[in-house]
Amino acid sequence: MADAKDLMARYCDGDASAFRELYALLAPRLYGYLLKMARQRALADDLLQHTFMKVHRARTAYIRGADPVPWIYSIAHRTFLDETRKVKRAIVRVGDADELPELKADLRGETDDRRDDPADPELMQAALAALAALPEQQRQAVVLTKLEGKSVAEAAEIAGTTVGAMKVRAHRGYEVLRKLLGGKAAKGPTDTRTSRAGGTR
Numbered sequence: 001m002a003d004a005k006d007l008m009a010r011y012c013d014g015d016a017s018a019f020r021e022l023y024a025l026l027a028p029r030l031y032g033y034l035l036k037m038a039r040q041r042a043l044a045d046d047l048l049q050h051t052f053m054k055v056h057r058a059r060t061a062y063i064r065g066a067d068p069v070p071w072i073y074s075i076a077h078r079t080f081l082d083e084t085r086k087v088k089r090a091i092v093r094v095g096d097a098d099e100l101p102e103l104k105a106d107l108r109g110e111t112d113d114r115r116d117d118p119a120d121p122e123l124m125q126a127a128l129a130a131l132a133a134l135p136e137q138q139r140q141a142v143v144l145t146k147l148e149g150k151s152v153a154e155a156a157e158i159a160g161t162t163v164g165a166m167k168v169r170a171h172r173g174y175e176v177l178r179k180l181l182g183g184k185a186a187k188g189p190t191d192t193r194t195s196r197a198g199g200t201r
Helices: 005-011 014-037 041-061 069-086 121-133 136-148 152-159 163-181
Strands: none
Touching: 005 014, 005 069, 014 041, 014 069, 014 136, 041 069, 041 163, 069 152, 121 136, 121 163, 136 152, 136 163, 152 163
16 A cells, blocks of 8 residues: 555545555544543544545645655644634533543553553543643644654654643643542553654654
8 A cells, every 4th residue: 555645646646545544554644532532432433534525625735745644644633622612611521431442552552462461441541531631732733642642753743832831731631640540551651652842663
């Protein structure tokens, strides 16, 4: 399968099949991100469709040769913010455990390939509830850097902020999670890739 950069270039040149391939490549990842932010499946579905409609309308603004993934993520996040402002409240809801997506890493930074024991369901539910209670910017920082596995630099580009600001948001988010969870989760952004100031993968 072609990479996102090649697909975006073909799409901008009018190749309709490239858009379908781009959607198939990125939609699952974007949906997971939007679901973690919005906490409602139906809303995440709508936001995903709106995101790709905006990508379609804004394709002429895409800078040829640039990685389109951070650009599309930023469109997805702005779409979420627009919906949040429209309803005049933060859209945060923690559903039942079986309604939540499988996490790439837990809030202690342990990925599936490094975790020896299965996650404690009660702890995970408490962690998700604590995550939902974070202020929006901190929640986004934790979702991007921990659950989505983005570097601080990638997360900052997606959020439209600086690396320094993203590090502060992630740090504060982890501190709040520590307090809410009694120190049982969230070691902090220095444990994993979030400690890198701006390096690439």
